[in-house]
Amino acid sequence: xxxxxxxxxxxxxxxxxxxxxxxxxxxxxxxxxxxxxxxxxxxxxxxxxxxxxxxxxxxxxxxxxxxxxxxxxxxxxxxxxxxxxxxxxxxxxxxxxxxxxxxxxxxxxxxxxxxxxxxxxxxxxxxxxxxxxxxxxxxxxxxxxxxxxxxxxxxxxxxxxxxxxxxxxxxxxxxxxxxxxxxxxxxxxxxxxxxxxxxxxxxxxxxxxxxxxxxxxxxxxxxxxxxxxxxxxxxxxxxxxxxxxxxxxxxxxxxxxxxxxxxxxxxxxxxxxxxxxxxxxxxxxxxxxxxxxxxxxxxxxxxxxxxxxxxxxxxxxxx
Amino acid sequence: xxxxxxxxxxxxxxxxxxxxxxxxxxxxxxxxxxxxxxxxxxxxxxxxxxxxxxxxxxxxxxxxxxxxxxxxxxxxxxxxxxxxxxxxxxxxxxxxxxxxxxxxxxxxxxxxxxxxxxxxxxxxxxxxxxxxxxxxxxxxxxxxxxxxxxxxxxxxxxxxxxxxxxxxxxxxxxxxxxxxxxxxxxxxxxxxxxxxxxxxxxxxxxxxxxxxxxxxxxxxxxxxxxxxxxxxxxxxxxxxxxxxxxxxxxxxxxxxxxxxxxxxxxx
Numbered sequence: 001x002x003x004x005x006x007x008x009x010x011x012x013x014x015x016x017x018x019x020x021x022x023x024x025x026x027x028x029x030x031x032x033x034x035x036x037x038x039x040x041x042x043x044x045x046x047x048x049x050x051x052x053x054x055x056x057x058x059x060x061x062x063x064x065x066x067x068x069x070x071x072x073x074x075x076x077x078x079x080x081x082x083x084x085x086x087x088x089x090x091x092x093x094x095x096x097x098x099x100x101x102x103x104x105x106x107x108x109x110x111x112x113x114x115x116x117x118x119x120x121x122x123x124x125x126x127x128x129x130x131x132x133x134x135x136x137x138x139x140x141x142x143x144x145x146x147x148x149x150x151x152x153x154x155x156x157x158x159x160x161x162x163x164x165x166x167x168x169x170x171x172x173x174x175x176x177x178x179x180x181x182x183x184x185x186x187x188x189x190x191x192x193x194x195x196x197x198x199x200x201x202x203x204x205x206x207x208x209x210x211x212x213x214x215x216x217x218x219x220x221x222x223x224x225x226x227x228x229x230x231x232x233x234x235x236x237x238x239x240x241x242x243x244x245x246x247x248x249x250x251x252x253x254x255x256x257x258x259x260x261x262x263x264x265x266x267x268x269x270x271x272x273x274x275x276x277x278x279x280x281x282x283x284x285x286x287x288x289x290x291x292x293x294x295x296x297x298x299x300x301x302x303x304x305x306x307x308x309x310x311x312x313x314x315x316x317x318x319x
Numbered sequence: 320x321x322x323x324x325x326x327x328x329x330x331x332x333x334x335x336x337x338x339x340x341x342x343x344x345x346x347x348x349x350x351x352x353x354x355x356x357x358x359x360x361x362x363x364x365x366x367x368x369x370x371x372x373x374x375x376x377x378x379x380x381x382x383x384x385x386x387x388x389x390x391x392x393x394x395x396x397x398x399x400x401x402x403x404x405x406x407x408x409x410x411x412x413x414x415x416x417x418x419x420x421x422x423x424x425x426x427x428x429x430x431x432x433x434x435x436x437x438x439x440x441x442x443x444x445x446x447x448x449x450x451x452x453x454x455x456x457x458x459x460x461x462x463x464x465x466x467x468x469x470x471x472x473x474x475x476x477x478x479x480x481x482x483x484x485x486x487x488x489x490x491x492x493x494x495x496x497x498x499x500x501x502x503x504x505x506x507x508x509x510x511x512x513x514x515x516x517x518x519x520x521x522x523x524x525x526x527x528x529x530x531x532x533x534x535x536x537x538x539x540x541x542x543x544x545x546x547x548x549x550x551x552x553x554x555x556x557x558x559x560x561x562x563x564x565x566x567x568x569x570x571x572x573x574x575x576x577x578x579x580x581x582x583x584x585x586x
Contacts, residue, residue, distance in 0.1 A: 037506050041454050041469075044500055048467030211417035214392055215482065216408065216434040225430060229421045312420040313464025 094280040102273075102284040111264070116292060119250060119265035122178075123296075126185030127246040133186065134193030134242065138235075141194060142201035143223075152198070155191050163188030163245065164252035176259040181250065188249030189242040196238010200231030232308055240301040247293045266292070339405055340367040341486050341518035342391060347400035348543075349386055360386050362543035364400070370485065371516035375523060375533035377572070379580050383544030384522040388488050391520065406485035409520075414491045416471035418463045424474045425450060425459030431481035449477040453507065469500035473507070480515075489521040493528070502560060505531055509557050526576060527569045531560045536572060540579045547579055 055063075076096050082088075083095035090098075106112040141148050141155060166187045170180040204227060212218075212226035254267020262268065266289050273281030309315040344366045350357035360383040368374050376384050389395045390402055392411045418427045428446040437445065443459075450458055453473035463471060472492060479487055493501040509532060512519055523529050529536045533552055540547040550572060554564045 037503065037510065038454055040503055041507070044503060045455075045467060045470055048469065048500075049465065207413065207415055207417050208419065210394060211411075211413065211419075213394060214408070214411040215431050215478070217430075221434065225434070226419070229419065232421065308421075311462060313462060314420075 091277065091279055094283065098280040099283045099287065102280040115264050115266060115269050116288065118263055119254065120292060122181060122265065123247050123250045126182050126250060127189060127243055130186055130189035130193055130242055130246060134190040135197060137190065138194035138197030142198045156195055158191040159195060163249035167253055167256045171257055176257055177261060180257050181253040184253040185246050185249045189246040192245050193238050193242035196241060197231065197235045200234020201227060203234055204230040233314065236305050236308055240297065240305065243296065243301060251289055341370045341406060342368040342520060343403040345401040347390060347397045347402060349383065349390060350398045359543040362545050364544065364546060366537065366546065368518050368520055370518055373512055373519045373532060373534045375521045375529035375536045376539060377523060377526060377529045377536055378539035378544065379524065379541050379576065381541040382539040384539060385490055388490050388522055392488055404486060408484060409486035409488050410479035410482040410484040411488045412475055412479050412490065412492045414494050416475045418471060418474055420463045423459065424455065424461045424463065424466065427474060428478050428481050431478045435482060449481050452480065453477045468496050469504060472496065472504060486518045489519065491523055505560065506557065508532065513556060526573050527560050527565060530565045530568050530572065531558055538572065538575055541583060548575055
């Protein structure tokens with residue numbers, strides 16, 4: 001017998017009475033009675049679906065890992081040649097090995113991870129605060145017309161203002177302490193997170209909203225079940241950019257607002273090396289800042305984004 | 320409500336609603352734009368769809384077919400006239416599948432169940448039954464982009480059925496499919512309809528499709544949309560799109576449709 005969703009059985013007026021339960025299957029209307037149609041559909045389905053192809057480990061190494069490794073080796077090689085040929089004197093252009101020695105010194109002093117952690121923990125805390133402020137702000141601007149008209153242009157304009165421009169103001173307001181640094185990070189990251197969410201919401205196809213409304217997802221349920229999940233890719237892109245802005249702003253703030261009270265982060269490391277005219281130390285600090293920024297992007301945001309895009313079939317080469 | 324109990328689909332399922340139409344449109348008009356400069360899209364449409372009836376709305380571009388469905392679906396309000404859908408919010412299927420890509424096929428169906436208050440414990444099983452009904456057994460965990468166009472429309476149909484509405488509105492749901500798949504889905508829809516006896520209001524600009532599927536074909540004129548003519552189709556189901564009876568009536572209806580279109584060239 002065809003046991004199927006009886007929802008059609010409730011078609012009558014509310015309280016349709018005992019009849020609703022007595023709906024019986026039509027004799028001989030079993031699904032298996034249409035083997036022709038079933039076979040036809042199975043055939044069409046089989047013809048039109050392709051099994052997803054998963055790249056082999058060798059392929060990943062060859063296509064994804066090898067090119068960046070080669071690029072880095074070439075850059076370091078060129079650097080080494082330039083340094084060996086004394087294009088500039090050593091105090092201006094030390095070789096890769098000198099920079100490596102500076103890093104090794106930090107390692108042996110035991111301060112390397114302390115310095116990195118000092119900056120990363122600040123960056124993470126600042127980013128988390130930006131997230132907590134930027135998300136509701138973005139949603140508000142995206143959904144409330146008056147709010148959008150009022151602060152939408154300002155919010156996107158703020159993105160083109162380098163957050164280092166806030167450092168002098170923040171120092172005057174807050175003095176040389178952590179408040180200054182967090183203020184600069186927030187002013188850098190909040191607009192990009194909010195703008196990412198706004199862009200994500202704006203790009204939600206109206207069809208999804210209509211489909212959601214016919215299913216009964218209206219008001220807050222519409223936001224929760226349709227709008228936010230649909231806006232997720234744009235939001236994630238905003239988060240990624242928000243992290244980049246947090247990290248940049250943090251470095252700018254640490255570089256300018258250095259004071260013994262603030263402890264040593266990567267920015268202060270860079271500034272200290274400059275005041276000591278230690279070019280190897282300067283380059284080592286730049287490398288560290290770059291590596292931490294790229295590392296967090298690769299370890300946190302890239303997998304998150306790839307997962308979301310892949311599940312929606314939006315990643316090139318997977319659909 | 321009673322909708323949360325599982326019974327079985329059968330021809331008697333909607334008989335208690337006999338007497339009252341499943342959809343009643345009374346002198347429905349719709350205009351867009353500012354008063355004074357408004358453009359009338361629909362003008363005085365009166366139409367009843369009986370419980371369990373399959374009606375096709377046919378018309379050229381600009382006849383307001385989709386506008387009419389939006390009104391019945393409650394996505395928009397008529398400028399004047401009345402729309403009654405006693406069974407509650409109708410289910411609506413679009414030309415595009417409109418499935419949510421962040422959910423699997425099964426979860427799309429489950430969302431429809433969830434939004435009408437089906438308890439969590441029942442949702443999974445019911446979604447699988449609905450997928451089984453459109454012959455997609457085992458597709459529960461499939462992502463939307465992994466499905467072919469025809470499969471997506473069947474999932475969309477399952478999701479629409481999950482709404483448990485006695486009225487199913489379809490807005491050119493097969494227009495974007497290839498001819499072979501469309502033919503198979505016609506058969507599938509006829510079969511499902513004969514099992515569930517839903518009331519179907521199906522919009523199309525494809526005359527043969529209308530004659531292949533419907534019990535009644537309603538021809539709309541364009542700009543403004545008015546009901547121009549109606550045909551009751553007595554050909555027995557299941558029909559095929561190649562049947563001589565379907566063919567003959569299609570020729571006749573096409574002639575009237577062309578006549579409607581020609582009128583616009585004469586002004």
